[in-house]
Amino acid sequence: MNQAKRQINAWTFVAPSLILTLIFGVYPIFWALKYMFYDYQGFGEPLYIGLDNFERLFRDKEFWHSVVNTFIYAGGKLLITLPLSFILAVILNRALKGRQLLRAIYFLPTVISASVMAIVFYVIFNSYNGMVNQLLVGSGIVSAPIDWLGPKYALLTAIIIAIWGAVGNYMLLFIAGLQNIPEDLYEAASLDGAGPLRKMWSITVPMLGPVLQMIIMLAITVSLKGYESIMVLTEGGPYGKTEVMYLYLYKLFFPVSSGGTSIQQFGYGSAVGFATAVIVGLITLIYFYVSKKLNDIY
Amino acid sequence: MIKKQWLLAGTSLLLAGSLAACSSADENTEANGETAAASGQTKLVYWSIDRHDSDFIEQKISEYEGLHPEIDIELKVMAENYAQSVDIAFSSKQAPDILRVDTGNVPTWVKKGYLESFDSYMSEEMKSRFENVLINEKNTVEGKVYTLPNIGQFWRLIYNVDLFEQAGITEPPTTLAEMVEDAKKITEAGKSSGAYGFAGNFKSSSGFERIAYPITTLSKNTGTEGFDFQTGQFDFGMYKEVAEALRQIEQDGSMLPGSESLDIDPLRAQFAQGKIGMYFNHSVEPSVYKTQFPTEVRWAAALPPTIDGTQNGASQVIAGSYLAMSKDSEHKEEAWKFIEWLYSDEVQVAYQEGGYGVSVIPSVAAVAKAPDIPGIEHFLPTSYDGIYPATPIVITEGRLEGMKKVDVFNRYIFGGGDLDKELEDLNARYNAALEKAKAAGDTTIEAQPDFDAGALQKSLADK
Secondary structure, three states, rough: OOOOHHHHHHHHHHHHHHHHHHHHHHHHHHHHHHHOOOOOOOOOOOOOOHHHHHHHHOOOOOHHHHHHHHHHHHHHHHHHHHHHHHHHHHHHHHOOOHHHHHHHHHHHHHHHOOHHHHHHHHHHHHOOOOOHHHHHHHOOOOOOOOOOOOOOHHHHHHHHHHHHHHHHHHHHHHHHHHHOOOOHHOOOOOHHOOOOOHHHHHHHHHHHHHHHHHHHHHHHHHHOOOOOHHHHHOOOOOOOOOOOOHHHHHHOOOOHHHHHHHHHHOOHHHHHHHHHHHHHHHHHHHHHHHHHHHHOOO | OOHHHHHHHHHHHHHHHHHHHHHHHHHHHHHHHHHHHHHEEEEEOOOOOOOOOOHHHHHHHHHHHHHOEEEEEEEOOOOOHHHHHHHHHHHOOOOOOOEEEOOHHHHHHOOOEEEEOOOOOOHHHHHHHHOOOOOOEEEEEEEEOOOOOOOOOEEEEEHHHHHHHHOOOOOOEEEEHHHHHHHHHHHHHHHHHEEEOOOOOOOOOOOOHHHHHHHHHHHHHOOEOOEEEOOEOOOHHHHHHHHHHHHHHHHHOOEEHHHHHOHHHHHHHHHHHOEEEEEEOOOOOHHHHHHHHOOOOOOEEEEOOEEOOOOOOOOOEOOOEEEEEOOOOOOOHHHHHHHHHHHHHHHHHHHHHOOOOEEOHHHHOOOOOOOOOOOOOEEEEOOOOOOOOOHHHHHHHHHOOOOOHHHHHHHHHHHOOOOOOOOHHHHHHHHHHHHHHHHHOOOOOOOOOOOOOOHOOOEEEEO
């Protein structure tokens, strides 16, 4: 096969996905980049307003409140999810009877839709007849039902649900990483008299370095962008207490309002979309810089 | 190498196949259209958001198709995000011929170029049937008719008679103070069974409105939806007393726990189980308790209480829009004939008598009997119900900066704070957004200095 033919073959295969990516991936980005300088509600002539949308963004307390909520939500989720899924992965990577079944059980939440999950958790956590409260009150741990979806605890409840949904997924990624570590390293360490903790710290963690870096990066971006279960569970309420960045953004494009009557804010939404992308991008960059060491150890 | 290429080719085909599968629905629609065309029929597509009456509408469509064998009508009952589905349908040239429109969407959809005016299609007789119920920016935009009303939502205080009696209360509250007091008594008497005096579906963006609008429109004569028609400005101070009463109910512990994260259906489920003393909703409730949440509870409904017991205004009836016709339809004449038939007294009388809603069309209301549904008698039009002019609330919230009114009121009810300061800030932000909307030509609603909601009394019924 000559070079030209090879090129044609390669481009033939690449072309469909490239065209679709350009249409559905790249074009909307340029669309948003344009409209963030416009006042546009989806009808009438878009009005060029320069940087007005960004001025509004900087004084928009609701948006910055949603950014803070996002950090609490993502931070809380990651702090529990990553260590927990790592420990589970280490346990389920061993020759344990029924480990395949356990892996499947832990992974199950990943394949259930976030919205369905949120509805089920609403039934479990609601204050008036939720199972969690019935258990807590029934066993005498608390005297009155806890308002899990109220202003005080709603974000915590959202974090608990997020952890439940994510642990299995990251566990599986960790297992994939663990299985790439050559067994003879552990054997050699055992001959040198290393205990389980020593092996974990001196072999498992360093050897997992690059995989760990990718898993944490994925976890950070996914957590910062997560909003689906919160949308179903609380719609960002009560009064903005569980509003996260991407839910705030979603509502500007697909407003939730009484009777289904509402107007999109495409112009301002595009500006918020740009800002959220910059925030997530910056955090990812900082993370890459800080986590360089993880990659070097290998 | 060859093996790899086959693998790649196979994967590409699979992906292409999955993409084709995504568009299968449209192909089916087209195919159906072709079948209809092949048999000499005209196909009309009709989008609705009403699930509760879909059986009735399907039955009427069959009846109409029987009368007009040349017409084939496909009804699609859409799910949530209806407005977005309509946007997508129009931008991709797949819009239905006939579509259900909500009151607040009428001006926007006209501006987006979706709707065909009814003016050139309506007969003089039809114009006269509706001439007294047409409202600017609900039915008409810049003088042209785009939709006509059919039924209205009549708002009431719905209460559990058993819980009221258990607490020693004989009558539903007629003032806000009584409502707060009754909620307290019911909670005290119902503690052992886990019953609470009051509940609201505050998770929904309409949660606060469902309580505040009926009470305030019946109590005051200046406006609704936060809009003061007399000044042409937003003045959320009209809801101060209601917000304070709800805050009191919350502080008294008389509000069903978790109300701030409650949707309407879980609320109804709790009411059906006898856990809620009272709440506010509209004329759909009797059919809900007949079919969706059958209940043993003895319940009734009453006119909303007022701030001090006097009824200076008229309880807001949500009505105004129903069917609209697509500007892109290739079969406008045929679509109009069907729309005209659905709006006929014959169909609308059957609609009310079947229990699907309470009509606001004067010629229908005059002859239709009350449907055979327990409790509907509490929701029939009274002299204290009235349909208000359109307000610019939807168009204003499209340009609003900061927190919407519903979140501000919910925050006060469940968290407290300085209500006067909150109201001042709300008014400033909403009026600034209104100015922008006006400047952009999005609304033509102006002040009506002589507006008096009291004059709406007796507009729908004499008693």
